[in-house]
Amino acid sequence: MNILAVISSKGGVGKTSIALTAGFHYSRIMKQQTLLMELDSSPGDFSILFDIECNKSLEFAVKFPHNFQNYLKKVKENLFVLKGASDPFTAENIGSDEICTLLESVSTKYQNIIIDTQTVLSRLIIDVLKISAKIILLTDYSIESLDRSLFLYASLVHRHSVKKEKIILVVNRKRMSDFFRIWDFSRISGFPISGFISYDRNFDKNSFISGGGKVFSTKLYRQLASLIDSGFGDSRVRKSGKQPALQYYCRYNNRHKKDVEESEGVLL
Ligand SMILES: Nc1ncnc2c1ncn2[C@@H]1O[C@H](COP(=O)(O)OP(=O)(O)OP(=O)(O)O)[C@@H](O)[C@H]1O
Ligand SMILES: [Mg+2]
Numbered sequence: 001m002n003i004l005a006v007i008s009s010k011g012g013v014g015k016t017s018i019a020l021t022a023g024f025h026y027s028r029i030m031k032q033q034t035l036l037m038e039l040d041s042s043p044g045d046f047s048i049l050f051d052i053e054c055n056k057s058l059e060f061a062v063k064f065p066h067n068f069q070n071y072l073k074k075v076k077e078n079l080f081v082l083k084g085a086s087d088p089f090t091a092e093n094i095g096s097d098e099i100c101t102l103l104e105s106v107s108t109k110y111q112n113i114i115i116d117t118q119t120v121l122s123r124l125i126i127d128v129l130k131i132s133a134k135i136i137l138l139t140d141y142s143i144e145s146l147d148r149s150l151f152l153y154a155s156l157v158h159r160h161s162v163k164k165e166k167i168i169l170v171v172n173r174k175r176m177s178d179f180f181r182i183w184d185f186s187r188i189s190g191f192p193i194s195g196f197i198s199y200d201r202n203f204d205k206n207s208f209i210s211g212g213g214k215v216f217s218t219k220l221y222r223q224l225a226s227l228i229d230s231g232f233g234d235s236r237v238r239k240s241g242k243q244p245a246l247q248y249y250c251r252y253n254n255r256h257k258k259d260v261e262e263s264e265g266v267l268l
Pocket of ligand 2: 015016017040044116117
């Protein structure tokens, strides 16, 4: 199952833009059957971007996994979309078995499943991250966002047992003037950055409403496509001598320990 998930711990950093652009690349350039799946019930953007009726969404597809195609919308040759659950409570009621059965069924027909997520993690998202082949952890070009991303990384790996090898850090909306700041930070944290995507004033997520064809002429598309084609930066990973994000493991563990102690205090 080739599942590629895009996550972030800060809103508006470009998860949907990157997921959709990746979907366009796999379906049109690589000519592979591709499904874009929305795990954003906050609500997400698929409904408006692709004009999807409310009865075609994830909660129905998981109920009838063998007829899941009834709930997809075809948006291009080789490219289909599945809108997220109608609200967070409905999404929370989707069981681990249900989502796994759906993904297994989908993977018999689609070579790629690209997952767009919401900023706040849910059990449903974690279930899918565990079986994803690759996870793009997206940050924007700020120290705060990178800091939150490293914290999320530690939480996924240590609390939720997501395999660290499949998580790659990608910086979106890079502006040259900030380059050294974030690069220094990455060196200090020891977390390798696998790819940079520039700020691109010609990119507009809303262009997907009118078919999305314009995306192929953007810098964002070219940089993401080259990242995908290079196996997600495996050859370009910037290595450091340290254990990746070691201090985040410690910070995460300390903060988690403190949370447990505090909640036990309340219970007592
Ligand atoms: N590299 C880029 N250059 C310029 N604009 C970008 C770039 N990446 C994303 N954007 C723009 O940033 C805005 C937010 O992007 P997007 O909606 O994809 O973020 P998101 O992480 O999915 O947000 P949310 O957390 O609300 O789901 C959009 O207007 C999009 O067009
Ligand atoms: Mg989004």
